[in-house]
Amino acid sequence: MGKEILYNRVNENRFSFLGNAKDFFKKDIWNAILKIVTLGFYSPQTKLGRLTYVLEKTQFQNESFQIKTNSSVLFKGFWKTYLLFLVVLGALVGLGFLAFTPNFVVKILSVIAFLAVLFIVAPILHYSVQYNQWQFWTKNISWKGINLSVNTTKNHYIKPLVRDYGFFMVSCLIWLFFIRFFVYMMLERYLTIPFLILFGILIMSFLFLTLLFFNRLMFTRISMIFNEMNFGNLKIKFVGNKKELLRINVFGLTLTLVTFGLGMVYYIYEKTDYLLRSVVIIQDDKEYAIQYQLPIAQTITLEIKNFIFRYLTFGLARTLSISQTLDFVSKNIILSPDLRFDKVIPLENDNKVGMLYF
Numbered sequence: 001m002g003k004e005i006l007y008n009r010v011n012e013n014r015f016s017f018l019g020n021a022k023d024f025f026k027k028d029i030w031n032a033i034l035k036i037v038t039l040g041f042y043s044p045q046t047k048l049g050r051l052t053y054v055l056e057k058t059q060f061q062n063e064s065f066q067i068k069t070n071s072s073v074l075f076k077g078f079w080k081t082y083l084l085f086l087v088v089l090g091a092l093v094g095l096g097f098l099a100f101t102p103n104f105v106v107k108i109l110s111v112i113a114f115l116a117v118l119f120i121v122a123p124i125l126h127y128s129v130q131y132n133q134w135q136f137w138t139k140n141i142s143w144k145g146i147n148l149s150v151n152t153t154k155n156h157y158i159k160p161l162v163r164d165y166g167f168f169m170v171s172c173l174i175w176l177f178f179i180r181f182f183v184y185m186m187l188e189r190y191l192t193i194p195f196l197i198l199f200g201i202l203i204m205s206f207l208f209l210t211l212l213f214f215n216r217l218m219f220t221r222i223s224m225i226f227n228e229m230n231f232g233n234l235k236i237k238f239v240g241n242k243k244e245l246l247r248i249n250v251f252g253l254t255l256t257l258v259t260f261g262l263g264m265v266y267y268i269y270e271k272t273d274y275l276l277r278s279v280v281i282i283q284d285d286k287e288y289a290i291q292y293q294l295p296i297a298q299t300i301t302l303e304i305k306n307f308i309f310r311y312l313t314f315g316l317a318r319t320l321s322i323s324q325t326l327d328f329v330s331k332n333i334i335l336s337p338d339l340r341f342d343k344v345i346p347l348e349n350d351n352k353v354g355m356l357y358f
Contacts, residue, residue: 012061013337015330017323019057024319027053044078045071054326060143061341069140077136081129088122123165127158138229146346152228164220168213175206211253215246226279232344237287240278248274265303269296281339288336295332302328 031046048071055065095117098110131154138148182199185191219242226238252267273294280287302324309317309324 013335013339013341014060015333016059017057017326017330018059019053019323019326021320021323024053024323028319044074047078048074050322054322055141058326058330063144065141065143067141069136077133084125084129088117088125091117092122119166119169120162123162124158127161127165128154131157134225146232146344149230149347150228151230152224157224157228160220160224161217164213164217168210168217171206171210171213175203175210178203178206211250212246215242215249218249219245222275222278230347231281232346234339234344235282237280237282238278239280240274245274265300265307268303269294269299272299276333281335283339283343286338288339290333291336292333298328 028046028050031042031049034042035046048067048069052067055067058065092114095110095114099107099114101107101110135150138150141147178199182203185195185199219240222240222245223238226236229236248267248270252263252270255263256267257263276290276292276294280289282288306321306325309321
């Protein structure tokens with residue numbers, strides 16, 4: 001009897017995707033055509049239509065997910081974000097041109113302003129928009145009236161990310177400076193064996209430093225997102241190890257580079273496996289890991305198929321790619337059978353509709 005109850009609860013805590021590529025394609029193709037005809041103005045509706053179909057066809061415990069927003073809200077937020085991006089890009093381009101003027105004072109001031117926009121203004125705006133959209137989707141997507149909720153403030157989310165972004169960008173600029181200096185020395189024929197050895201050590205050192213800061217930025221963002229979310233009264237916790245993520249990034253990026261991009265599929269598999277192992281759900285002070293099986297051969301085969309479907313068909317087979325991925329994930333990932341979702345209750349603000357604000 002006990003085994004039967006456990007078996008039923010295992011099946012209960014499994015996701016299922018009931019959609020198919022044919023129906024998905026019919027719904028998505030018209031949105032894609034309208035997006036092209038309207039020169040991108042229909043993009044928010046395309047995104048909303050695709051997401052609505054996926055949520056309606058994805059079930060957990062025989063209950064579908066719901067979305068409460070409408071296209072007008074998404075449309076306003078999308079174009080505000082796009083215009084903001086154009087303003088920042090225009091400022092960077094304009095200040096870049098001013099840096100080449102003969103006037104020394106204007107040149108210095110434009111360089112300072114360029115660095116300020118690149119290192120302070122741009123990341124603050126980027127992570128601010130990211131936080132707002134995070135809040136928006138968690139407020140508007142629910143299951144049985146229960147939402148994910150964000151427990152941190154915008155300021156608390158932005159500060160560590162802007163800091164780590166700054167370290168990463170500085171290391172990138174230093175690395176690029178060394179590359180530029182090497183090219184200059186090569187053109188001037190100042191290269192000697194001791195110089196090449198020293199320069200090689202410096203280049204590899206700063207490249208590794210750049211990877212360290214890239215890893216730190218990625219780890220900070222992942223841990224912030226998972227550690228600051230609840231699902232109703234369930235707490236989500238990230239228990240990943242920064243050194244393990246560094247190993248995955250170094251090996252994955254190196255493999256991708258030496259295989260001319262083919263190693264990217266294994267890199268994606270490694271990151272997915274890391275995330276699934278690093279997220280736990282807390283209920284009644286007990287931690288429950290996500291149970292999953294991702295056969296490496298099947299996962300890599302799926303990623304290769306997705307690449308072919310998406311890019312070699314110019315995006316026309318995107319719906320087939322999404323359908324296959326969701327079907328694969330739903331069959332191979334379950335939540336712990338000891339988690340009691342009948343005890344999960346919505347928090348006070350779960351039923352409020354989120355708004356994009358910028």
